[in-house]
Amino acid sequence: MKISVKFWSYFRDYTGCAETALELAKGTTLGETHAAVLDEFPKLAGSKNSTLKAVGLEYEDDDFVLSDGDVVSFFPPLQGG
Amino acid sequence: MKTELTISTGAIDEVALAKCREMGKGMGAVICFSGVVREIEGDAPITAIDYEAHEQMARHQVGLLFDAVEKRWPVESVRVVHRIGVVPVNESSLWVEMIAPHRAEAFAACQFIIDEMKQKVQIWKKPMST
Numbered sequence: 571m572k573i574s575v576k577f578w579s580y581f582r583d584y585t586g587c588a589e590t591a592l593e594l595a596k597g598t599t600l601g602e603t604h605a606a607v608l609d610e611f612p613k614l615a616g617s618k619n620s621t622l623k624a625v626g627l628e629y630e631d632d633d634f635v636l637s638d639g640d641v642v643s644f645f646p647p648l649q650g651g
Numbered sequence: 652m653k654t655e656l657t658i659s660t661g662a663i664d665e666v667a668l669a670k671c672r673e674m675g676k677g678m679g680a681v682i683c684f685s686g687v688v689r690e691i692e693g694d695a696p697i698t699a700i701d702y703e704a705h706e707q708m709a710r711h712q713v714g715l716l717f718d719a720v721e722k723r724w725p726v727e728s729v730r731v732v733h734r735i736g737v738v739p740v741n742e743s744s745l746w747v748e749m750i751a752p753h754r755a756e757a758f759a760a761c762q763f764i765i766d767e768m769k770q771k772v773q774i775w776k777k778p779m780s781t
Contacts, residue, residue: 578705579775627711643705648769649776 575607578645581621584613591649594636600625601632603642620647624626653728654717658706660669660736663743668732674750678727680757684765688738692778702735702744705773709733712772716764724756729764733774744776 576589592606600623608615623630623645636642653673665685674681688700713731720726728750738744747765751757768774 578773579703580777622706627708643708643773645705645773646775648772648774 571598571636573603573636573638573640575603575642575644578643581614581617581644581646584617585611596638598636599632600630600634600636600642603636604632604644607644612621614644617646621645621646652717652726653720654714655728655730656710656713656717657730657732658704658735659732660734663732663734663746665743665746668730668746668748672748672750673728675727678752679751680749680751680754680755682747682749682751682757682761684745684747684761685743687743687766690740695778695780697740697756697778697780699737699739699779700744701737701777701779703775703777704733704735706735706751710738711770716767716771719767720760720764722762723763724751726751726756726760729760731764731768733768733772735774736778739768 571594573592573594574589575592577585582588594603604623608618622645625634625640690696717729720729726749728747732746734744747761749757749758751762
């Protein structure tokens, strides 16, 4: 299945891109996707534990099972206001 | 409960916002909060903050916060304005108005939404200096 991963804020500086596409096996979880992204973009590893993860418009846990066409967002801690 | 969220690069015009305020005759409290960019971020002097939003997610999350406010307090109206892009020192980046029958719930709901926004709404800031 294909999913899109979007990077926000200074994560884009770490990856050098705003978005990437991944081809993953059916049943892949969000946590496994995060690990795959860290392999591709090792500069993100230092922020591994503070990374916020969303699928579509909702925050999800690492055990969330992705579906074909999902859009995943990875972003650093929030700072609005 | 009436709700309004504005996410914009334009300066926050508090006078204009106050002029278009609508409130019922049973309301006794209007709380307005303005978050202003300070000249110091951490220990470093800055000239501005560049705010970035994941606007679609931010709107969704603020909508959830509005729902939470409505469940907890008898608020008649809440308006939130968040400025994005470059906001110079001394200018407002966030404005919140809460209208309720009494001050206690208006203060509490206003504090709640500001605290929650900082934790849940997809907005980031990058300090800028000369």
